[in-house]
Amino acid sequence: MFAGRRISPAQGRGRASTLPTLTTRSRIPSPFIGSSKPNPQPPILQQQQFETTLAQEEEEEELQVNSSPRRPLNAYGVPSRHPSRGNSYSQPRHNVPSNLNDKIRVCVRKRPLSKKELARNEKDIATINSQRTLLINEPKTKVDLTRFVEQHTFVFDDVFDADADNETVYRRTALPLVEYIFHGGKATCFAYGQTGSGKTFTMLDQKHGLYVLAARDIFTLLQDQRFGHLAAYIGFYEIYQGQLYDLLNQRKKLFAREDGKKNVIISGLQEYTIDNVDSLVQVFDYGNTVRSTGSTGANEDSSRSHAILQIVLKHKNNRKKFHGKLSFIDLAGSERGADRGDADKQTRMEGAEINKSLLALKECIRALDQDKRHTPFRQSKLTQVLKDSFVGNSRTCMIATISPNISNSEHTLNTLRYADRVKELKSERDRADRVVAGLELTSNELQGLTDEQIQEYYNQAQAKLEAEGYEYEGDEGYDYEDDDPAFDDEEGSDFLEEDFPSDEDNDLFGEEMPSDGIVDEDFISDHDQSQNDFENESEAARIFSKLNVNDTSGSRTSSSTITSHSTDYRNSSNFNKLSSDERALSESGITHADIEDFLKRHRHELREVSEAGKRETKLLANFTLSMNSNNDMGAAHDLTVEAFERYLDELDAQLQAKEQIISELRRRVNQLWNR
Numbered sequence: 156m157f158a159g160r161r162i163s164p165a166q167g168r169g170r171a172s173t174l175p176t177l178t179t180r181s182r183i184p185s186p187f188i189g190s191s192k193p194n195p196q197p198p199i200l201q202q203q204q205f206e207t208t209l210a211q212e213e214e215e216e217e218l219q220v221n222s223s224p225r226r227p228l229n230a231y232g233v234p235s236r237h238p239s240r241g242n243s244y245s246q247p248r249h250n251v252p253s254n255l256n257d258k259i260r261v262c263v264r265k266r267p268l269s270k271k272e273l274a275r276n277e278k279d280i281a282t283i284n285s286q287r288t289l290l291i292n293e294p295k296t297k298v299d300l301t302r303f304v305e306q307h308t309f310v311f312d313d314v315f316d317a318d319a320d321n322e323t324v325y326r327r328t329a330l331p332l333v334e335y336i337f338h339g340g341k342a343t344c345f346a347y348g349q350t351g352s353g354k355t356f357t358m359l360d361q362k363h364g365l366y367v368l369a370a371r372d373i374f375t376l377l378q379d380q381r382f383g384h385l386a387a388y389i390g391f392y393e394i395y396q397g398q399l400y401d402l403l404n405q406r407k408k409l410f411a412r413e414d415g416k417k418n419v420i421i422s423g424l425q426e427y428t429i430d431n432v433d434s435l436v437q438v439f440d441y442g443n444t445v446r447s448t449g450s451t452g453a454n455e456d457s458s459r460s461h462a463i464l465q466i467v468l469k470h471k472n473n474r475k476k477f478h479g480k481l482s483f484i485d486l487a488g489s490e491r492g493a494d495r496g497d498a499d500k501q502t503r504m505e506g507a508e509i510n511k512s513l514l515a516l517k518e519c520i521r522a523l524d525q526d527k528r529h530t531p532f533r534q535s536k537l538t539q540v541l542k543d544s545f546v547g548n549s550r551t552c553m554i555a556t557i558s559p560n561i562s563n564s565e566h567t568l569n570t571l572r573y574a575d576r577v578k579e580l581k582s583e584r585d586r587a588d589r590v591v592a593g594l595e596l597t598s599n600e601l602q603g604l605t606d607e608q609i610q611e612y613y614n615q616a617q618a619k620l621e622a623e624g625y626e627y628e629g630d631e632g633y634d635y636e637d638d639d640p641a642f643d644d645e646e647g648s649d650f651l652e653e654d655f656p657s658d659e660d661n662d663l664f665g666e667e668m669p670s671d672g673i674v675d676e677d678f679i680s681d682h683d684q685s686q687n688d689f690e691n692e693s694e695a696a697r698i699f700s701k702l703n704v705n706d707t708s709g710s711r712t713s714s715s716t717i718t719s720h721s722t723d724y725r726n727s728s729n730f731n732k733l734s735s736d737e738r739a740l741s742e743s744g745i746t747h748a749d750i751e752d753f754l755k756r757h758r759h760e761l762r763e764v765s766e767a768g769k770r771e772t773k774l775l776a777n778f779t780l781s782m783n784s785n786n787d788m789g790a791a792h793d794l795t796v797e798a799f800e801r802y803l804d805e806l807d808a809q810l811q812a813k814e815q816i817i818s819e820l821r822r823r824v825n826q827l828w829n830r
């Protein structure tokens with residue numbers, strides 16, 4: 156059964172959904188505070204004090220933001236995108252420190268100018284304005300050759316200047332994740348950025364990389380008596396050209412699969428029980444020596460693979476009993492074709508694979524942030540193996556790393572736009588949730604409330620729903636639609652070798668389209684969901700659709716096939732909710748409501764069909780370009796045929812979806828005629 160998403164009281168302010176005790180910052184005492192056993196003061200405790208100060212500052216600054224204008228809502232009751240995604244991203248929220256317990260956090264780190272850049276007298280074009288704001292002064296030239304500077308403003312959850320050390324970055328990025336995994340969560344921390352911008356330095360530096368700092372805290376916490384039953388298992392592997400290799404076991408080829416509880420298992424991965432940082436660094440050092448690196452035009456020692464260091468907490472007496480997982484990912488550098496210089500075929504293919512997986516990663520984060528029921532994991536091996544970090548009790552922190560020098564301004568802007576797109580959706584989701592939940596409070600007003608008050612608000616929403624005959628499922632667990640039950644190795648749609656793949660044209664949030672452009676079961680589920688949206692215009696219905704509140708009659712329970720949602724409208728819960736007068740009318744003929752409903756649905760279906768058409772166009776373009784690029788690279792004809800077969804497959808799925816929409820429309824037309 157398709158369960159859709161459930162919302163927890165905490166979600167209204169963009170916090171993780173299923174671990175309520177962890178979702179509060181300083182208001183609910185952390186389980187790490189007040190331990191009966193005296194501990195060496197782990198940095199995690201210092202963090203609590205830090206947090207309290209932040210909370211106070213935040214409260215002081217709320218007033219400034221409350222006056223911000225609301226964004227208009229679209230037909231679905233969802234705030235529309237920024238009216239303009241031009242040069243200025245400036246938002247009043249830059250004054251408000253971000254919430255460290257958000258499900259998704261997007262931070263930016265600027266590296267210092269390198270010696271070479273200094274020697275070349277390169278200018279630093281990135282200015283950090285506040286804890287969250289960054290300005291990029293992009294040099295430009297007009298048509299008449301006059302030079303000018305275009306200023307871009309970005310706001311993120313945190314922005315770290317060139318002089319920020321890894322410890323500072325750690326406190327605001329990975330540290331909350333460490334706490335989270337001790338409560339059974341899964342978390343991912345990764346750096347994204349242009350090659351040479353400082354990803355490895357941030358994540359995997361052997362002395363101060365975030366993984367070392369996190370491991371230090373994890374090992375300290377494992378000594379606490381409350382976690383005495385747990386042990387940390389370390390695995391380190393890479394994804395190179397779509398294949399997994401164990402970096403701690405002579406690059407043995409690995410395979411990903413899922414266990415019964417939807418945990419991703421990397422079959423054959425050598426895991427080490429480690430309880431101190433020195434051993435970890437040693438093991439890690441060894442792994443790094445066998446990692447795939449190469450020299451590109453932009454970085455002499457560029458990572459050509461994604462390296463994933465995973466720290467899994469398991470029960471000591473039963474290794475099969477999983478507790479929490481933290482993955483650190485050192486992503487291969489995103490790069491443009493031009494950066495590869497005179498790259499050979501191998502390097503170009505690596506670049507294509509890297510960019511494809513980075514695009515897939517963004518899509519997954521976005522889907523996660525919107526709590527979409529379909530997350531396009533299959534699009535790359537990277538997202539497949541991170542699947543369990545994207546669903547359920549999960550948190551993600553992305554650190555966008557940027558080079559500040561003028562000659563990298565284009566890269567820097569691309570990285571920031573990628574990050575901004577992820578972050579923008581996050582704030583939209585927060586607002587959408589409030590709207591659908593019927594809560595009139597702004598995020599800042601919510602932040603000014605105690606958790607009890609917020610809980611009270613959600614209780615009210617729940618009571619309202621129950622009064623209307625819906626059942627609130629609460630946040631006991633998280634169910635998600637598993638779009639690839641076999642967790643097969645099948646790759647998703649082909650991606651172009653894009654330069655910093657962008658998705659400006661793919662506004663998933665507004666339209667609820669499947670983000671991988673493949674119409675499959677999940678698309679149908681989304682479609683089903685949209686249908687539901689159209690069946691009920693009332694606030695309760697919108698809450699239903701967004702909060703996954705099941706109708707007690709069961710007839711509204713979503714299903715993963717389109718045929719099942721095309722139940723007789725008369726049997727639908729909406730019909731059951733009609734007053735007896737209205738029902739009598741509709742039984743004797745076509746009512747005004749029928750007509751309105753029909754028109755609404757028809758408009759919606761038209762949009763769906765036209766969107767499917769757009770996806771077809773994209774498929775066609777994708778294939779044509781990949782065929783050209785195969786030819787350019789002198790790739791074997793077989794590769795092209797393989798891609799063509801995939802294209803046919805996907806096209807077939809698109810056509811089927813269109814046919815289903817059309818046959819559903821026809822069915823309803825007939826139904827009306829037959830009355």
Ligand SMILES: Nc1ncnc2c1ncn2[C@@H]1O[C@H](COP(=O)(O)OP(=O)(O)OP(=O)(O)O)[C@@H](O)[C@H]1O
Nearest residue numbers: 266267350351352353354355356454457458487488
């Ligand atoms: N915050 C920083 N402070 C000081 N030096 C830094 C910082 N960030 C990066 N560097 C230096 O910049 C160089 C490039 O950094 P790094 O290798 O981490 O880049 P990268 O993004 O991982 O590149 P690639 O994707 O090609 O592997 C290194 O010499 C590193 O020491």
